[in-house]
Amino acid sequence: MAEALPLMVTANRLTDGAVVYLTHSGDWSERPAASSVAGTREEHAHLLDTARQRGALAAVIEPTAVPITSLDRPQPASLRERIRRHGPTVRPDLARA
Amino acid sequence: MYAYDHYDQHMVDRRVAEFRDQVSRRLEGRLSEDEFRPLRLLNGLYLQLHAYMLRVAIPYGTLSTRQLRALADIADRYDRGYGHFTTRQNLQFNWVKLVEVPDILAALAGVQMHAIQTSGNVIRNVTADHFAGIAANEAEDPRFVAEAIRQWSTFHPEFSFLPRKFKIAVTGADEDRAAIAFHDIGIRIRRDDAGLPIYDIHVGGGMGRTPALAVLIRRGLAEADLFGYLAAILRVYNRHGRRDNIYRARIKILVAALGAEAFTRDVEQEWIAARADDQGIPEAELARIRSMFAGPELPPAAVTPEKFSAPAFNAWIATNVHPHRHPGYAIVTISLKPIGGIPGDANSDQMRAIAAIADAHSRGEVRVSHEQNLILPYVRRSALPEVWRALGETGLATANAGLVTDIIACPGLDYCSLANARSIPIAQRISERFATISQQHDIGPMKIKISGCINACGHHHAGHIGILGVDRKGEEHYQVLIGGSGDENAAIGEITGPGFSAATVVDAVERIIAAYLDLRRPGETFLAAVRRLGTAPFKERVYAAA
Incomplete structure (x- = not known):
């Protein structure tokens, strides 16, 4: 089933497992940004096409589309993805910026 | 404690080299993730939410201080300065990098450790009573059996692709601290009338989606028959266990589906049929392994602790200090459950502090319990105040073992x-x-x-x-x-x-x-x-x- 819109594509980087987000330029960023958001199915397809063309998918594992809260502040909607984004809630000292 | 021989070390070193090559091929794109995933899992490497997680095997929960210090060094050098002790007596590092895992495995191999079979549909790390060899009412130290099973099952071609993961626990005491009823196979060692060790075999326990208590299918098995019987259980499971549905694949489902009586009959038939050909582990090899769990020579020690009236010390004595089989000695539980803390976590400073205390007061040995605490197995009662003070200096003297906050x-x-x-x-x-x-x-x-x-x-x-x-x-x-x-x-x-x-x-x-x-x-x-x-x-x- 297709994820609800808007969404971002997230994955873990192959070399170190770090959580990353796909940008429209086909790069992976450690922080979600406006450039990561797909507001429509077409934009989502474009995100993945660009990533494929640039060979970006080989640099990560388990790329997954996840719903976000809004187009303006691209934060993951689910608790699971918010924890992935920010780090373990029980270790604020390890929180990601 | 068990010490690797040439073969053990060679196998583990070779495995490190093999995985280094597999990682290299993965990073170069010559292995896809689908091809690599089962290989990394067989080396205990998972992908979790934030990063890769490496699960290090601590066989039957026994650690030397040298090994504990090596884990502390790995935590500092390759992770984020801490590790998580698990309910299978293992240790998990939560932040390892794939590119560095071969070096971590090499560091583990350097202290006779590995992460083999801490994942996958294989016989996982065999757990045992964390008071093994020191409990007052024990028939036999169960760790020699657990170690023999580890050696017998590691890379065993017949049992490397089981329908699902397989967990074995062993106890040699009347009091079950190893939770054998919740294991795929639970083994209880007793003594027969002649004083020889005999084995009660329980099968089909487990937790998960379908919790079940193991069924006693064989009482009083002779030691010479133990491995033949275990092989028979695993063969019946391999033959009849479901592979089409991950949720119905554990042996507990098979035992329930066949009924304990029919399952036992199949096992007995398989055992008898294979008995002539399958001699299990040679007696001399079992004796060699057993000899390594004789335990240290403990000189006589004063039976009563030093006078020490601090209430906090007395509270700790009441919960975290347990009777030892040798008069004058005590078993100490180091609680990894500080109030408001993360159960099972220990940072590298704490690991080194525990290693130092164990060197000074516990014959250089530490145990991991499935309850996510650590154990000092050989503490003179007269040294308890000193041990308590030293533990307290690194926040490890929480007096709550077995109480409501020991979660x-x-x-x-x-x-x-x-x-x-x-x-x-x-x-x-x-x-x-x-x-x-x-x-x-x-x-x-x-x-x-x-x-x-x-x-x-x-x-x-x-x-x-x-x-x-x-x-x-x-x-x-x-x-x-x-x-x-x-x-x-x-x-x-x-x-x-x-x-x-x-x-x-x-x-x-x-x-x-x-x-x-x-x-x-x-x-x-x-x-x-x-x-x-x-x-x-x-x-x-x-x-x-x-």
């Missing part, structure tokens, strides 16, 4: 990719709610166990009070169970009824405990009260305020 919790949704809800914050809040030592002592023996999903790594089915985190429409929600137990009178906890939100579940636990305090007879433990009264009065109280 098992899986990593849950804070780390685990399978979890539906967080476990650790619930454990922390319960711990803070019952922080007062006098209150904990008043409540008495209490095992709270929390899992963040149905896989039950937090053993919630076996908790006197169990908590299971579930996802309800995107919100964390918690089912509560009562009456479970993992000991020699094992029982599966009963769900109280509708679940609770994260905000209210700790109140529910408090109401259950308040009901117990009201209803108990003098000296009656929580579990005894539940067994006497049934769960109804507790359920009534839990939901009365809802």
Whole structure:
């Protein structure tokens, strides 16, 4: 089933497992940004096409589309993805910026 | 302790080199993730929410101080300065980098450790009573059997592709601290009338989606027959276990489907048929392994501790110090459950401090319990004040072993990719709610166990009070169970009824405990009260305020 819109594509980087987000330029960023958001199915397809063309998918594992809260502040909607984004809630000292 | 021989070391070193090559091929793109995943899992390397996680095997929970220091060094050099001791007596590093894992495995191999078979559909790290070899009422140190099973099962071609993961636990004591009833195979060692070790074989226990207590299928098996019989069980499982449905693939499902009697008949037939050809492990090899668990020579020691009147020390003695088979010595539980802390976590400074204390006072040996605590197995009673002070300097003298704040919790949704809800914050809040030592002592023996999903790594089915985190429409929600137990009178906890939100579940636990305090007879433990009264009065109280 297709994820609800808007969404971002997230994955873990192959070399170190770090959580990353796909940008429209086909790069992976450690922080979600406006450039990561797909507001429509077409934009989502474009995100993945660009990533494929640039060979970006080989640099990560388990790329997954996840719903976000809004187009303006691209934060993951689910608790699971918010924890992935920010780090373990029980270790604020390890929180990601 | 067991020490690797040339073959052990060669196998582990070769495995490191093999995995280094596999990682290299993965990074170069010559292996796809689909091809690489089973290879990394067979080396204990998972992908979790934030990063790769490496699960290091600690066979039957026994560690030398050299090994513990190596784990501390790995935590500092390759991880984020801490590790998480698990309910299978293993250690997990939560932040390792794939590119560095071969070096970590090489560092582990340097101290006779590895991460082999800590994942995958194989025989996993064999667990044992954490008081093995030191408990007062033990028939035999179960670790020699666990070590023999480790050697026998590692890379065993017949048992490398089982229908599902396979967990074995061994105890040699009447008191079951290894939770053998909740294992695929649980082994209890006894002595026959002639004083020879004999083995009771329980099969088909487990937690997870379908909790089950293991069934005793063979009493009093002779030692010479042990490995032939284990092989027969695994062959029957290999032959008939389901591979089409991951949720129906564990041996407990097969035992239930065939019925214990028919399952046992199949095993006995297989055992007898293969007996002539399958000689198991040679007697001399078993004797060699057994000799390594003779334990250190302990010189006579004073039977009573030094006079020391600090109340906090006395509270610690009451809960964290246990009788030893040698007069004048004690077993010390180091609680990894500080009030409000993360169950099972230890930082590298704490690991080194424990290693130093164990070198000075425990013959250089440390144990890991499945309850996520550490054990000092050989402490002179006269040294207890010094040990307590030294532990206290690094925040490790929490006097709560076996009490309400000594909570098992899986990593849950804070780390685990399978979890539906967080476990650790619930454990922390319960711990803070019952922080007062006098209150904990008043409540008495209490095992709270929390899992963040149905896989039950937090053993919630076996908790006197169990908590299971579930996802309800995107919100964390918690089912509560009562009456479970993992000991020699094992029982599966009963769900109280509708679940609770994260905000209210700790109140529910408090109401259950308040009901117990009201209803108990003098000296009656929580579990005894539940067994006497049934769960109804507790359920009534839990939901009365809802």
